[in-house]
Amino acid sequence: MAYLVALDYGHGGSDSGASANGLVEKVLNRKIGYQVRDLLIYNGIQVVELADDENTYVSLQERSNKANKSGAHIVVSMHNNAGGGEGAEIIYSIVGGKGKELAEKLQTEISKHQVFRKIYTRVGANGRDYYHMIRETKAPAVIIEYGFVDNVNDVQRLKNPAFLETMAKDTVRGICNYFGVVYKEPQPKQNDEDEKPTDSDPLDGIVHRDIVDGTQVGAFDNPESIADLVVKYVSQGKKNIVIQRV
């Protein structure tokens, strides 16, 4: 069965989130989030993105509505923190259940490579969950805070692209473990002299995302796969098929 993950890149547009030391949360969240998206797809897990790029404001209500409409199996909201502290935090629903299970799988992986501060729930008004993305989504949901933009040690890590890549991989490992999917590490491109010339594969390495009615269904770097996918979804009567260069 194909799993669907709703990915929520925190903040955007006029809402920058936390910022300090040259780090702006809305940008940082996407640097990690886009890698999470691509790695999930590489691992055969489908993705629906709840937010646009960092220049676009999308309200929490629009985000949770989109998650609920998509039928996503889980919601993963990605953030970074400020206000004193060091390391990662993960928040899940006060009802526990599958959301807690997902949070713990993510903690296991992220804590291997980042200081782990806490895993917790937060009660809001009327004894319900405090955080919108956890309270208003039907699927099990977690919020990940990868680090503090105002902590000297976290800043050093968050400015290192290799660390962001590691956080993305840990997130995808945690999600794969939750679903019982064996995580596949992407293979780095090899400079094999025997490799066929690129003229037989004009898009080699140039990845196009394929988005059908707002849900990403694949990412390919060869024209045949893109064509196959278009034929498949056109024949299913889908109205909105977007092929987007990454």
Ligand SMILES: [Zn+2]
């Ligand atoms: Zn945030």
